Every structure is written in C-alpha cells, then in structure tokens.
Amino acid sequence: MKQVGYRREDFTGKPVIGIINTWSEINPCHYHLRERAEFVKRGGWQAGGFPVEIPAMPIAEIYLKPSPRSTTTRSPWNFCVACRFDGAVLMRGCDKTTPGLPFICK
Numbered sequence: 001m002k003q004v005g006y007r008r009e010d011f012t013g014k015p016v017i018g019i020i021n022t023w024s025e026i027n028p029c030h031y032h033l034r035e036r037a038e039f040v041k042r043g044g045w046q047a048g049g050f051p052v053e054i055p056a057m058p059i060a061e062i063y064l065k066p067s068p069r070s071t072t073t074r075s076p077w078n079f080c081v082a083c084r085f086d087g088a089v090l091m092r093g094c095d096k097t098t099p100g101l102p103f104i105c106k
Contacts, residue, residue, distance in 0.1 A: 011050040015086035018079065019044070019053040022092045029094035040089050049087070054079045056092075 001011055019040050023033035037053055044051030080088060 014048060014050040016083065017044045017049045017051045018083065018085035018088040019051055020056050020080075020088055020090050021053055022056045027093070030092070033091050033093055037091060040091070044089075051089075052083070052085075 002008065019037055021033055021037045022030045023037065024030045041051040041053065079085075
C-alpha cells in the first residue's frame, strides 16, 4: 500500500474493508456506482477502517448470453479470500449481480 501513496499508519491496525464494486460504463444499471463508491470509502475512513475498492465483473445481458450471474463472483471471491478482508460492502446495480455477490462473503 505504500507504493500507491499510503503511509503505514494509514492502514496498520485498522480493519480492512473490501468494497466490491460492479461499476461499468457498459452496463447502465451499474454506471452510478463509481461515484457512490467514493462515499462508501469516505464512510470507511470515518469509521476508522481502511477501505479498499476491488472490481467485480458486471456484464450487460445485451452483450452476453446466457445470463452472466456466475461470472460476477469469481474474481472478487478470490480477492476476499486472499486479502482476508475484515468486512465487505457489496455494490451491485441490477438483478443479475444481486444473486451473485452474496456468495463472495461465504
């Protein structure tokens, strides 16, 4: 984290909160999540945590058949397991990512 500009005291001893964000320009249901993630990060900092945003893949149905529900969970789940987040905020925008994201936290 020091390589991207954080100081050791910014994250040492703080709970790491993963913000799993399905933001994408290709899917209108998720377009607003880029801005909202900044509010979530601010809340994480204010609560004494260390928020870290990671992507989840939202693929619009107009570009992929069959439904992309299972695609959403693969990469973020690996991040959650490898990084051992203390908590997670799941940001999703449509009925296709909503069923997929909760499996990340199990």
